[in-house]
Amino acid sequence: MTPIPSRLPTPLLLAFGLVNLPLSMLMSPTAAVLPNFYLEYSAVTLAGLATATLAARIFDGLTDPLIGYLSDRSARRKPWMIAGAALVAGGAWFLYNPSADSGVGHLLAWYLVVTLGWTLVEIPHTAMAAELSRDYHERSRIALWRQLLGFVGGVLFMASPMLLAGGTTKFSPETMRAIAIFIVVSLPLAVLLLCRAVPEPARRVRSQRVRFADLYRALLETPPLRYFLLTQILFGLATGAVASLFVIYASHYLGLADKVPHVALPMTLAMALGMPLWLQVMKRVEKHRAWAFAAVGMIAALSVVPSLEPGAGALRPMIAIMACFGFFLGLSSIALPSLLADIVDYDVWRNRQDRAAIFFSFQSVVTKLNQGVGGAIALAIPAWFGFVPQGDLTPAAALGLKLAFVAWPCSLLVPMLLLAWRYPLGRRAHAVLARRLASRQEIQA
Numbered sequence: 001m002t003p004i005p006s007r008l009p010t011p012l013l014l015a016f017g018l019v020n021l022p023l024s025m026l027m028s029p030t031a032a033v034l035p036n037f038y039l040e041y042s043a044v045t046l047a048g049l050a051t052a053t054l055a056a057r058i059f060d061g062l063t064d065p066l067i068g069y070l071s072d073r074s075a076r077r078k079p080w081m082i083a084g085a086a087l088v089a090g091g092a093w094f095l096y097n098p099s100a101d102s103g104v105g106h107l108l109a110w111y112l113v114v115t116l117g118w119t120l121v122e123i124p125h126t127a128m129a130a131e132l133s134r135d136y137h138e139r140s141r142i143a144l145w146r147q148l149l150g151f152v153g154g155v156l157f158m159a160s161p162m163l164l165a166g167g168t169t170k171f172s173p174e175t176m177r178a179i180a181i182f183i184v185v186s187l188p189l190a191v192l193l194l195c196r197a198v199p200e201p202a203r204r205v206r207s208q209r210v211r212f213a214d215l216y217r218a219l220l221e222t223p224p225l226r227y228f229l230l231t232q233i234l235f236g237l238a239t240g241a242v243a244s245l246f247v248i249y250a251s252h253y254l255g256l257a258d259k260v261p262h263v264a265l266p267m268t269l270a271m272a273l274g275m276p277l278w279l280q281v282m283k284r285v286e287k288h289r290a291w292a293f294a295a296v297g298m299i300a301a302l303s304v305v306p307s308l309e310p311g312a313g314a315l316r317p318m319i320a321i322m323a324c325f326g327f328f329l330g331l332s333s334i335a336l337p338s339l340l341a342d343i344v345d346y347d348v349w350r351n352r353q354d355r356a357a358i359f360f361s362f363q364s365v366v367t368k369l370n371q372g373v374g375g376a377i378a379l380a381i382p383a384w385f386g387f388v389p390q391g392d393l394t395p396a397a398a399l400g401l402k403l404a405f406v407a408w409p410c411s412l413l414v415p416m417l418l419l420a421w422r423y424p425l426g427r428r429a430h431a432v433l434a435r436r437l438a439s440r441q442e443i444q445a
Helices: 010-017 020-024 028-041 046-074 078-096 104-131 138-164 173-197 214-221 223-253 257-284 287-307 312-351 356-384 395-421 427-444
Strands: none
Touching: 010 138, 010 173, 020 104, 020 138, 020 173, 028 046, 046 078, 046 104, 046 214, 046 356, 078 104, 078 173, 104 138, 104 312, 104 356, 138 173, 138 257, 138 312, 214 223, 214 312, 214 356, 223 257, 223 287, 223 312, 223 356, 223 395, 257 287, 257 312, 287 312, 287 395, 312 356, 312 427, 356 395
């Protein structure tokens, strides 16, 4: 295996991160668009859609850790990614191109195929990102490139109706077919480019063989991992609540239903444009401290929301508030993978195990659970106060919306930022780990 320099050249980072462009067009945008698309253009019912969604989430919870285990056990990343790209190429066309009489069986079967393919690429790819460099700061740079290219993929998906259908925002069957063709072609090509341009990371020390029991032993034997996941759970529940209620709050309380894209686009752009700035900040401020500072900024942005009065006058302030929130949220996209990569080093040193894919599979499961549970709790709070989307907005329902959109996320972000500030594996601790790992490697060489 060819050694990789500590300062990675930009073309190598581009070849590595490019996989995340078509990959990011699969899950998050698909999850937002596909349900309504199937309800409109196939025979799938709302009850069938709910069943398929539940089955897919259970499937994710089982396959994510399993694929992490298999990738770590084989000590290889690329073969799993090639297999995943092949599965996606075989399933995306059928998932995005249902016939008018396609039922829940069609949706569930091809959604599971594509989800499995996505996981086979995603888990080894994120683990590989942790292994490309041992440097505390270089890992943030790797995460930046991966996330920026993923952002481009998400934007391309959401903008595809306007690009392909003359300015409309509707996802028609023709548009979905074009997206499917793009993914089917581009993901295998991106994976093949990675395989040619990016060396398979070498194992750094002689580690114990990964066994199935390591799926739970990883949590028992790695205190920083438990600390990280707890912090991420609080963070994810908070951001999941905001994501679930953003459109509802803007539409039903502020009366900006027709202006939601005007608010969402600046927020998304602020996330992406802020990432290079956050990379520079994290060269001077420890990653976990920057994460805590970003949580303070998110709390400050949300705290202004209750002062907005419904009506057209709320548009510009809401744009500014959510753009500010998106700017601070963007830091997590590069800080979290980088922090988790440092924990992989701890595991290699402390437990003589190389379980990067298992660790990142845990993060993937937590992220998916946060999206579902965080959104469910956030939606339940206004319902308890009598909020009904089709009905009149009573004062009690308005209070419920404010509590769910502002108070509930902030109450989660406060303990999260305290945990992040006291994160145990900072720059100095990681430097000690790096020296010990280097010494061990020299002895075994």
